[in-house]
Amino acid sequence: MTIRAGAIIFVKALGLLGKIFMTRTIGTEGVGLYQLAYSFYGLVLMMISGGLPTALAIYTSKSPGEGKTLLKGLSLIILPAGLLFSLMIYLLSVSIARLLGYPQLDFAIKCLAPAVFVVPLLGLLRGYLQGNERYGVIAASEIVEQAIRIGLLMLLIPFFLPAGIVLATGGAMIGTSAGALTALLFLIACYWIFRSDKLAGSVKLPSALADIIKVSLAISLTRLLIPISDFLDAIVIPNRLQASGLSSVEAVEVLGVITGIALVVAYMPTLVTSALTHTMTMKMSADWSRHKFRAFHRKSNQAIETGWVWGIVSSLFLFNFSSEIAGYIFDVPEASTSIRALSFLPLLVGLREITTSILWARNQKNTPFTGLAVGVTVNFVLLYILVGIPGLKLTGIYMGIIALELIATLFNFKALELFSYLKTRGIVFLMDILFFAFLTFLCDLISKRVASSLLNTAVEVALYCVCSYVYLAYRYANLRLKT
Structure with missing residues (x-):
């Protein structure tokens, strides 16, 4: 638990460092545009995965063996949903930017589209590992994700800045997708390493999925x-x-x-x-x-x-x-x-x-x-x-x-x-x-x-x-x- 808490603090500190860097390079206008695009991104993520990671963590903590079966079942739901939303956001980026009131956000929204596919899967896998109390693995994945995100942000903002604040803001979004993908690959590798620790339990998948989705909806309504x-x-x-x-x-x-x-x-x-x-x-x-x-x-x-x-x-x-x-x-x-x-x-x-x-x-x-x-x-x-x-x-x-x-x-x-x-x-x-x-x-x-x-x-x-x-x-x- 101490490792998990320390990782959260470290990740947030890195995030603050990234925000300070953005403020000093692209100014309050660029940060404002970034926040606009990111608010849309956060809403979409919650619509896709909702409270499923937390619900899976709670279920797995009570029945570790059955959690593995539920992880696979939920992945089959999240995977196509994330892919569909990701494609729609990429193709409709111009309309979304207009909805936000700033058409120049088109490029930034396109850069966020891959993350919409990856992050829900990442959250689901973290929920399963949290239920198994693999806090060290989760902590490592969060540090990897944030380090890649902030590292690319600091590299790409200066690279795109000569072309204008709008493109520099979009460049900052690329790190979000890259960091999430790297963390997902890291957790998949860890999942296979630890796969033999808990044998899959016998569970009626349809009824179990229905139960976990009900819990997820209750959590989602709040979150x-x-x-x-x-x-x-x-x-x-x-x-x-x-x-x-x-x-x-x-x-x-x-x-x-x-x-x-x-x-x-x-x-x-x-x-x-x-x-x-x-x-x-x-x-x-x-x-x-x-x-x-x-x-x-x-x-x-x-x-x-x-x-x-x-x-x-x-x-x-x-x-x-x-x-x-x-x-x-x-x-x-x-x-x-x-x-x-x-x-x-x-x-x-x-x-x-x-x-x-x-x-x-x-x-x-x-x-x-x-x-x-x-x-x-x-x-x-x-x-x-x-x-x-x-x-x-x-x-x-x-x-x-x-x-x-x-x-x-x-x-x-x-x-x-x-x-x-x-x-x-x-x-x-x-x-x-x-x-x-x-x-x-x-x-x-x-x-x-x-x-x-x-x-x-x-x-x-x-x-x-x-x-x-x-x-x-x-x-x-x-x-x-x-x-």
Whole structure:
């Protein structure tokens, strides 16, 4: 599990490195175009595979032998579906680019078409291996995929850039397909190496496939909402910004700043909670199915409190150092306001992801779907109404994004009856807030005594990180003793 969590962190760090490189080479306009194309790509992927990888992982963890048979059966469904979607996207790329509102994205969408065929198969194979707890193999494949993707991105953007930002954006997409294909070939080789470890079990394939597809649909309904929301945001935000008086280039630049910089930075800390949910979901699901409720609640409480403390640490870090992140790292000082406005997303997103995993482990899949559905609806309404108003352009975007995550998190909390739990732990949570508020004040006070601006920032960051690490270690040790 530690390997898996470490791989997720490393992969996300590589992704951040790639986004920084893109921002510094093709600017916020290029990043905005990239985000537009990628939002469509994410939606298509979810439509093809949905929750099948997760459903297969859950089924395989309970019946390892039967998982192999189901993997083969599901592959026969995913393979033609992925091929069909891939061909359609390639042939209809011009129409899709027009639908997105930027016809110049034709080349970028063509470059993504092969990935639409490969990635669903890759996800399915990872789901099977996750059910067999082959976390090391999965981690290696994710690192291979991301390394190829970011490596080619850094090579091809400068190669295509003399021909214009549009072609450079398309060149960045080539790495996505190449990375996915390399990772798939790697996992196929690993699958054959480990094929004799688990003998295929006797399973009635039609009924088993029907069961796993039902579970997948329940998961898909929840997971599909985020790609739908991203896709709608990518279309609505530039459209409404233009209605408020901005040009098409200015609108896509704003999209690049918010979705390509601010949201990337805001979601970066959630890689810790993502790693936590990836490694805890299977174990919590197994505990619940075996009626080990005490162990289940112990793991759940540990996950929630870890997510809470980490969310406070990372959110206050982004709030305090938004200017330094925007200026020193991305070289886009104007992104500072957006980073600060969305700085508390790590707390909300982390708690939403953790509570969603707990509800899924308890077979309560309707609540996460309902909460996200309401959140996505409110987000869309706020974006459509507020972004078109000249004085509320950015405020409307911030409000929509935060409302989505807040509403979804509150729905999960209510279903898990966590509000009563928060009351019993209220003093502890209040101490967390007071400690980090004091730490923020202390860092600012000490850094002001340093003459150099860059050294000032370095001292402040170092002090904040060291003190946060010590406090996190203390809280986690106490939590383990308590549970």
